[in-house]
Amino acid sequence: EAAVTQSPRNKVAVTGGKVTLSCNQTNNHNNMYWYRQDTGHGLRLIHYSYGAGSTEKGDIPDGYKASRPSQENFSLILELATPSQTSVYFCASGEGYSDYTFGSGTRLLVI
Amino acid sequence: QQKVQQSPESLIVPEGGMASLNCTSSDRNVDYFWWYRQHSGKSPKMLMSIFSNGEKEEGRFTVHLNKASLHTSLHIRDSQPSDSALYLCAASSQGGSNAKLTFGKGTKLSVKS
Numbered sequence: 001e002a003a004v005t006q007s008p009r010n011k012v013a014v015t016g017g018k019v020t021l022s023c024n025q026t027n028n029h030n031n032m033y034w035y036r037q038d039t040g041h042g043l044r045l046i047h048y049s050y051g052a053g054s055t056e057k058g059d060i061p062d063g064y065k066a067s068r069p070s071q072e073n074f075s076l077i078l079e080l081a082t083p084s085q086t087s088v089y090f091c092a093s094g095e096g097y098s099d100y101t102f103g104s105g106t107r108l109l110v111i
Numbered sequence: 112q113q114k115v116q117q118s119p120e121s122l123i124v125p126e127g128g129m130a131s132l133n134c135t136s137s138d139r140n141v142d143y144f145w146w147y148r149q150h151s152g153k154s155p156k157m158l159m160s161i162f163s164n165g166e167k168e169e170g171r172f173t174v175h176l177n178k179a180s181l182h183t184s185l186h187i188r189d190s191q192p193s194d195s196a197l198y199l200c201a202a203s204s205q206g207g208s209n210a211k212l213t214f215g216k217g218t219k220l221s222v223k224s
Contacts, residue, residue: 031210042117042199042216043155059213090154092212097143097162097203100212102154 003027006091006103013110019078021106023091031095032074034058034066036087037105043090049074081110114138115202117215126224130187134200134215135180144183145201145212146174148194155199159185190222 004025013019025032030051035043045058047066055066063085065077078085086109094100117134124130134144143162147155161167161176161183168174173186181202187194197217203210 033212035214040216043201043214045211045213048211058211094210094212096210097160099157099160100145100201102156104154 004091004093004101004103006089006106008106009104010107011109013078013081013108015082015110017081019081019085019108019110021076021078021089021091021108023074023076023103024072025074025091025093025101026072027093027101028071029093029095029098030071031093032068033092033094033100034064034074034076035090035092036060037090038087046076046089083110086110115200115213115215117198117200117218119218120216121219121221123221123223124190126190126192126222128190128222130190130194130220130222132185132187132198132200132218132220133182134184134202135182136202136204136213137181138202138204138213139181140204141181141202143203143210144174144176145203146183146185147199147201147214149197149199149217151196158198187220190220192222192224195220195222 033048034046049068067075089106091103145160146158149155200215201212
């Protein structure tokens, strides 16, 4: 069954540390997305990609980098984590007007 | 600024009642809307999508779209406690292969038995 898998499910990081969130999809979709979800803000787009080797800035890219080394994998990187980046992060894949499928999410706590 | 506005922020309906949720985009290039449902602690799951003017019905769920006003609404009839969730509206302003989904803040629906 096609799926979007995120890892880790939960992460505690220290302020100033580096954090990498990983996402793998078996949908064979060209497009992948990283969102964060905070109470009162809905889902906000951080970075997205239209294919291997490409990354684009979303609406709130500051403090985040992204990497798309292959069709299946899309990572979100926090080089210097801050408490304001404590959130739930969702990865999604999709294409055109299809159903955009979300992973189960990663809960990140930066202390 | 938020390009996708949803209302109301929260809604309480009795079991068996009708829930009506609204969504409007301020981006004139939007050409497609999705409605997602997210239960507490879970990931969003697509309910319905619409791109043509008019109405689309699937079971207890009906979606309307007015492209001229970029307004869509979701109506849930015979609401059940299991419908209690956060409902997210998403809009895309880039068709073809390079769609970029922008979400609203959501409407929290509570169905009381």
